[in-house]
Amino acid sequence: MLKIIRQALLILLFLTVLTGVAYPLAVTGLAQILFPSQANGSLIEHDGKALGSSLIGQPFADPKYFWSRPSATTPFANNSTSSTGSNLGPTNSALTDAVKQRIDALHAADPGNDAPTPVDLVTASGSGLDPEISPAAAQYQLARVARVRGRTQADVAKLVAEATEGRQFGILGEPRVNVLRLNLLLDGKL
Incomplete structure (x- = not known):
C-alpha cells in the first residue's frame, strides 16, 4: 500500500x-x-506609453473621432474582462430599441448625413470587443470627422486607407479598419 x-x-x-x-x-x-x-497584447505605443491594444475595441464618443462598433460587455462598454455578445435576437424589442438609439446618436452627431447606416455601427459583435469597423462604416463617418477637425475629406480618407487592412492571406475575411489606429493617426500619434 x-x-x-x-x-x-x-x-x-x-x-x-x-x-x-x-x-x-x-x-x-x-x-x-x-x-x-x-x-x-498587440499593444500600440507612442513615446514609450501603451495607448491600447490593436485587438480590443475602445469606446470613442467625441465627434472628432471615428466611432467603434457598439459593445455589449458589462458593466461598461469595451470591458475586456467581460467579453460577451448581447444574445439579443432580431425580433427582440431591446435590440431594435438599441439600434434605433444608436442610429439617432449617429444622426445627431452628423445631421446632414443621409447615407444608409452601416450595420456594424449599430449592432454589437459576438465578442463585444471588436477593434475594427468596415470600410463602409469608416466612409459613413468620414465627412463628420473631417468637418469637426477642420480637415479635408481627402486628407482624412488617406488616413482611413492607411488604417485599412485587407483580407487575411488575400482570401480570408473582409477588409477592415482598426479604429484605434485610425484615431491615433488622426491625432498624429502614429
Whole structure:
C-alpha cells in the first residue's frame, strides 16, 4: 500500500511539474520568440506609453473621432474582462430599441448625413470587443470627422486607407479598419 501511495505522489509531482511549469514556460518562450507583439497584447505605443491594444475595441464618443462598433460587455462598454455578445435576437424589442438609439446618436452627431447606416455601427459583435469597423462604416463617418477637425475629406480618407487592412492571406475575411489606429493617426500619434 505504501508503495502505491509513493508512486501516485511521484506521478502527481511529475505531472504537476510537466503540465504546470515546463509546458507553460515552453509555450510562453516560443510565443515570445515567434510572435512577440501578439504575446505581449498587440499593444500600440507612442513615446514609450501603451495607448491600447490593436485587438480590443475602445469606446470613442467625441465627434472628432471615428466611432467603434457598439459593445455589449458589462458593466461598461469595451470591458475586456467581460467579453460577451448581447444574445439579443432580431425580433427582440431591446435590440431594435438599441439600434434605433444608436442610429439617432449617429444622426445627431452628423445631421446632414443621409447615407444608409452601416450595420456594424449599430449592432454589437459576438465578442463585444471588436477593434475594427468596415470600410463602409469608416466612409459613413468620414465627412463628420473631417468637418469637426477642420480637415479635408481627402486628407482624412488617406488616413482611413492607411488604417485599412485587407483580407487575411488575400482570401480570408473582409477588409477592415482598426479604429484605434485610425484615431491615433488622426491625432498624429502614429
